[in-house]
Amino acid sequence: MKILVPIKRVVDPNIRVRVKSDQTGVETANLKMAINPFCEIAVEEAVRLQEAGKAKEVVLVTIGGSQCQDVLRTGMAMGADRAILIETDAALQPLGIAKLLKAVIEKEAPNLVITGKQAIDDDNNQTSQMLAALLGWPQGTFASKLELNGDHAVVTREIDGGLETLKLRLPAVISTDLRLNEPRYVKLPNIMKAKKKPLDVIKPETLGVDFAPRLKSLKVEEPAKRKAGIKVANVAELVAKLKNEAKVI
Amino acid sequence: MSILVIAEHDNQALKAATLNAITAAGQLGQPVTVLVAGNNCQAAATAAAAVSGVGKVLQADAAHYAHPLAEELAPLVVSLAKDATHILAPASTFGKNLLPRVAALLDVAAISDITRVVSADTFVRPIYAGNGLLTVQSPDPVKVITVRSTAFDAAPATGGSAAIESVACPAPAGISEFVSHALSKSERPELTTARIVISGGRGLGSAENFKLLEGVADKLGAAIGASRAAVDAGFIDNDHQVGQTGKIVAPDLYIAVGISGAIQHLAGMKESKVIVAVNKDEEAPIFEVADYGLVMDLFAFLPEFTAALN
Ligand SMILES: Cc1cc2nc3c(=O)[nH]c(=O)nc-3n(C[C@H](O)[C@H](O)[C@H](O)COP(=O)(O)OP(=O)(O)OC[C@H]3O[C@@H](n4cnc5c(N)ncnc54)[C@H](O)[C@@H]3O)c2cc1C
Numbered sequence: 103m104k105i106l107v108p109i110k111r112v113v114d115p116n117i118r119v120r121v122k123s124d125q126t127g128v129e130t131a132n133l134k135m136a137i138n139p140f141c142e143i144a145v146e147e148a149v150r151l152q153e154a155g156k157a158k159e160v161v162l163v164t165i166g167g168s169q170c171q172d173v174l175r176t177g178m179a180m181g182a183d184r185a186i187l188i189e190t191d192a193a194l195q196p197l198g199i200a201k202l203l204k205a206v207i208e209k210e211a212p213n214l215v216i217t218g219k220q221a222i223d224d225d226n227n228q229t230s231q232m233l234a235a236l237l238g239w240p241q242g243t244f245a246s247k248l249e250l251n252g253d254h255a256v257v258t259r260e261i262d263g264g265l266e267t268l269k270l271r272l273p274a275v276i277s278t279d280l281r282l283n284e285p286r287y288v289k290l291p292n293i294m295k296a297k298k299k300p301l302d303v304i305k306p307e308t309l310g311v312d313f314a315p316r317l318k319s320l321k322v323e324e325p326a327k328r329k330a331g332i333k334v335a336n337v338a339e340l341v342a343k344l345k346n347e348a349k350v351i
Numbered sequence: 352m353s354i355l356v357i358a359e360h361d362n363q364a365l366k367a368a369t370l371n372a373i374t375a376a377g378q379l380g381q382p383v384t385v386l387v388a389g390n391n392c393q394a395a396a397t398a399a400a401a402v403s404g405v406g407k408v409l410q411a412d413a414a415h416y417a418h419p420l421a422e423e424l425a426p427l428v429v430s431l432a433k434d435a436t437h438i439l440a441p442a443s444t445f446g447k448n449l450l451p452r453v454a455a456l457l458d459v460a461a462i463s464d465i466t467r468v469v470s471a472d473t474f475v476r477p478i479y480a481g482n483g484l485l486t487v488q489s490p491d492p493v494k495v496i497t498v499r500s501t502a503f504d505a506a507p508a509t510g511g512s513a514a515i516e517s518v519a520c521p522a523p524a525g526i527s528e529f530v531s532h533a534l535s536k537s538e539r540p541e542l543t544t545a546r547i548v549i550s551g552g553r554g555l556g557s558a559e560n561f562k563l564l565e566g567v568a569d570k571l572g573a574a575i576g577a578s579r580a581a582v583d584a585g586f587i588d589n590d591h592q593v594g595q596t597g598k599i600v601a602p603d604l605y606i607a608v609g610i611s612g613a614i615q616h617l618a619g620m621k622e623s624k625v626i627v628a629v630n631k632d633e634e635a636p637i638f639e640v641a642d643y644g645l646v647m648d649l650f651a652f653l654p655e656f657t658a659a660l661n
């Protein structure tokens with residue numbers, strides 16, 4: 103069993119980003135960057151499967167600029183065996199990313215792909231489902247539990263009304279939800295070890311797919327600010343305001 | 352050509368968010384066609400035909416649509432796509448699971464979670480947990496879109512009288528199989544459509560204490576929500592989570608109790624009409640979005656508030 107984990111480098115989730123004043127995008131210069139939290143959960147899950155003897159090799163892939171090597175090193179410090187950087191500074195969208203990933207998957211032939219459910223910058227929640235479609239594989243999105251049993255995976259998914267369990271034929275694509283696991287802290291010796299693990303850099307052009315973005319971004323605006331509210335002194339005042347001013351109860 | 356909406360339903364009734372997606376579809380053009388794919392889903396198809404603004408209902412009835420498996424539904428939607436300029440579904444876990452798979456099979460982009468239709472090819476959607484609103488234009492021949500239900504009114508469930516047509520169902524893909532589900536049952540209104548929501552956070556401290564919210568919910572006919580910290584700590588089930596990665600709500604009244612107001616939580620509730628925050632820390636960021644803030648210990652607040660609602 104070989105597991106491939108696509109990961110993305112994003113602005114640290116604790117940072118509140120600002121829209122650029124010329125509305126061309128969001129200000130990301132000099133912000134702290136990190137591995138997308140859902141991708142970190144994906145790496146953790148793959149490494150746990152390996153530690154449990156269910157998988158032989160865990161390979162990370164990311165598509166992005168050369169600076170993305172840092173998240174690949176983080177993932178290898180968590181326990182992944184090696185990593186591939188598809189290096190490009192071009193604008194990327196989920197369909198193009200899924201096509202590039204498919205090309206890598208055709209070479210690497212993993213039995214399982216674990217992605218995050220959503221990249222917390224663009225909030226698309228698409229890549230995993232698109233990749234599964236392009237490969238003709240089943241998809242287990244928003245997984246909160248994953249079991250591998252021979253030729254199939256049993257996945258429990260977080261859906262709006264509760265939980266759903268599916269049986270998927272392998273190979274399959276899984277996307278992680280927050281409660282799948284709690285990622286480990288990486289220890290210093292593992293960070294040192296990860297520096298020696300193989301990291302291949304390839305150019306997307308060598309993969310022979312059209313990954314040009316389809317959607318045109320026209321502008322990014324700041325959402326309307328809520329008008330400043332007031333503090334009430336006690337429960338009686340709150341109830342009076344809700345009844346007489348806001349008229350919501 | 353038509354605008355195709357994929358209904359979310361349980362074979363009997365439409366899920367509420369389908370009505371919001373139909374409204375978004377109506378802003379794109381006419382006619383609006385609704386696909387009801389299920390197993391013995393006549394009742395749901397009849398419900399869809401009665402929705403105001405619906406021009407036609409396509410019913411795909413087959414055993415392999417008994418549960419909404421993306422592997423089965425995607426080829427069906429693709430088989431109907433040649434007549435469509437747009438394909439829409441609610442941005443629920445159903446729509447988010449299905450539509451990107453459809454889009455990739457059609458070799459087009461997917462547009463997630465739109466909050467506004469600017470024109471037939473231009474849409475607004477939130478990014479970075481709602482800290483930016485992105486306007487995107489799609490040159491693709493068919494636009495595949497999920498619709499954020501809080502941003503569009505529900506289409507009236509009655510008043511329409513669309514014809515129901517049955518459509519051919521592609522053979523089963525057979526690569527995935529439904530095993531079971533555990534759906535939460537509750538007498539309370541559904542979180543995403545409730546007029547009033549009361550949510551609790553880590554401040555509640557335990558599953559036992561979390562029940563203190565029920566007194567208020569009973570009095571106000573409110574749904575109960577939660578922060579991720581409360582869900583992670585096991586105070587309440589995951590399907591109550593409000594936020595960037597949980598549910599998006601926009602009730603008339605949102606009461607946040609013992610919630611600090613992290614950006615990921617705000618992403619799910621800051622469009623509420625009136626926000627009340629109760630927190631013992633006067634510096635809590637939740638107060639920045641609250642219309643009415645009350646600095647108070649929640650264990651004193653909840654019984655007193657419940658009593659005051661009598
Ligand atoms: C990728 C990602 C996605 C996320 N998605 C979501 C999401 O969808 N939804 C979500 O909610 N979070 C989400 N989070 C988590 C988010 O960052 C916060 O950690 C979480 O919202 C905090 O929950 P909380 O406010 O209940 O807890 P805390 O931040 O711990 O706040 C508890 C609050 O309770 C108050 N309090 C404590 N005791 C009392 C008392 N006795 N009386 C009154 N007040 C009291 C405290 O003053 C404090 O303000 C996500 C995080 C990440 C990284």
Ligand SMILES: Nc1ncnc2c1ncn2[C@@H]1O[C@H](COP(=O)(O)O)[C@@H](O)[C@H]1O
Pocket residue numbers: 107108109110138140141144163164165166194196199216217218219220221222224225226227228229230
């Ligand atoms: N540039 C990228 N490189 C590798 N994987 C990615 C990239 N972008 C997205 N992904 C994967 O797809 C998941 C969902 O992202 P998205 O569809 O953009 O919300 C992420 O959690 C990653 O696992």
